[in-house]
Amino acid sequence: MRRSAxxxxxxxxxxxxxxxxxxxxxxxxxxxxxxxxLLEAREELDHxxxxxxxxxxxxxALHGDPATCPPGGCDKxxxxxxxxxxxxxxxxxxGRDSDGTGGDDSLQVVVEPRDADNQAVKVPxxxxxxxxxxxxxxxxxxxxxxxxxEDELRRSYRSGLLTTGYVLVLPWKIFPSTEKVRxxxxxxxxxxxxxxxxKDVTIRVVPAAKRPAPVPMPMPxxxxxxxxxxxxxxxxxxxxxxxxxxxDHAMSKAAWLLPATxxxxxxxxxxxPVTTSSQKLP
Numbered sequence: 001m002r003r004s005a006x007x008x009x010x011x012x013x014x015x016x017x018x019x020x021x022x023x024x025x026x027x028x029x030x031x032x033x034x035x036x037x038l039l040e041a042r043e044e045l046d047h048x049x050x051x052x053x054x055x056x057x058x059x060x061a062l063h064g065d066p067a068t069c070p071p072g073g074c075d076k077x078x079x080x081x082x083x084x085x086x087x088x089x090x091x092x093x094x095g096r097d098s099d100g101t102g103g104d105d106s107l108q109v110v111v112e113p114r115d116a117d118n119q120a121v122k123v124p125x126x127x128x129x130x131x132x133x134x135x136x137x138x139x140x141x142x143x144x145x146x147x148x149x150e151d152e153l154r155r156s157y158r159s160g161l162l163t164t165g166y167v168l169v170l171p172w173k174i175f176p177s178t179e180k181v182r183x184x185x186x187x188x189x190x191x192x193x194x195x196x197x198x199k200d201v202t203i204r205v206v207p208a209a210k211r212p213a214p215v216p217m218p219m220p221x222x223x224x225x226x227x228x229x230x231x232x233x234x235x236x237x238x239x240x241x242x243x244x245x246x247x248d249h250a251m252s253k254a255a256w257l258l259p260a261t262x263x264x265x266x267x268x269x270x271x272x273p274v275t276t277s278s279q280k281l282p
Contacts, residue, residue, distance in 0.1 A: 018194040033067070034181060043161065050119050051159060055085055082123040087187050089193035095181075095203030098169070103206030106172060107131055107144075111185050112165035113195065120164040125189040127153050133199070134180035144173035150190075160277055175211050179203055 090112050095104025098211045109129055127148040132140040148156075148168065156166045184198040 009211040010102060015127055030202045040161075047159070047161075047164070051122070055122070063065055082189050082191060082193075084113045084120055084123050084187075084189060084193070084195060085116050086114045087182060087185065087197040088112045089185060089197050089199040089219075090163060092163060092167075093183060093199055094201040096169060097204070101206070101210050102212065104173075107181075107183065107185060108272075109168045109170060109185060110163060111163050111168070111187065111216065111261075113187060122157050123151055123189055125187050126150050127166070127168075127188075128186045129168070130184040130186075131176075132182045132184070133176045133178055134182055135178060136196075143176055144170070146170050148181055154224075177205060178202065178250075179205060 034170050045277050057099045090110030091109060092110045094108060096106050096108040097104050107129075109146055111127060113123050117213070129146045129148065131143045131145070133143050153166055156168050157164065179202050180200060181203055182198060182200050184196065187195045188274075205211075
């Protein structure tokens with residue numbers, strides 16, 4: 001009886017110990033998960049603070065500092081000074097397979113304007129992206145170029161833990177035939193400054209059989225032909241009415257076209273004195 005009681009007590013103690021150990025492990029796992037959540041929340045809070053600061057700076061650059069404006073408001077905006085110091089292409093810049101046919105049918109570009117603290121900031125502006133194919137001999141041939149307006153660039157901004165910047169998915173205008181492609185991005189801010197960044201990426205070439213057929217150029221619409229001109233009746237001559245010469249005068253054709261003139265008579269002729277060499281004029 002005593003042995004059985006001891007065995008029961010030992011079993012109960014083991015069960016209690018195992019239960020305490022399992023509950024302790026669960027508590028430790030829960031605490032670890034809460035610590036990870038707290039770290040993520042703090043990182044997200046720091047990021048939101050940085051974005052808020054950037055937006056305040058952008059607002060002050062566009063509309064002026066409210067503290068220095070008169071009660072009626074600022075009539076003219078302050079100078080457009082944006083906190084951009086460098087331009088960087090993100091790590092996710094490269095080829096993208098949008099339709100799953102095997103091969104990158106578009107180019108994904110992640111543009112990150114950065115301030116003096118190397119933090120990604122959001123600034124208004126326009127963007128020009130160029131893609132150049134790098135051949136085996138190192139020659140760079142232009143493939144495609146895209147012009148992104150200010151409104152399109154503003155809508156492409158993404159803010160997250162992995163990517164913060166402008167994320168653009170650009171379909172190829174001309175498919176590359178090599179795996180090496182150089183991407184060049186040029187950002188022009190609203191205050192007129194220009195920033196440029198480039199990066200060499202490796203893509204998966206789309207087979208020629210799977211490439212979409214090129215879109216044919218639209219043919220010009222044939223304009224309707226003008227109707228043929230109508231014949232115009234000849235207008236009568238508006239010149240002077242000339243009468244033919246009389247038939248009893250033998251005159252040339254050119255003579256009767258001129259107006260008739262009368263020669264002076266002999267009595268109307270002026271007689272001049274004839275002088276000799278021996279006579280002297282007074």
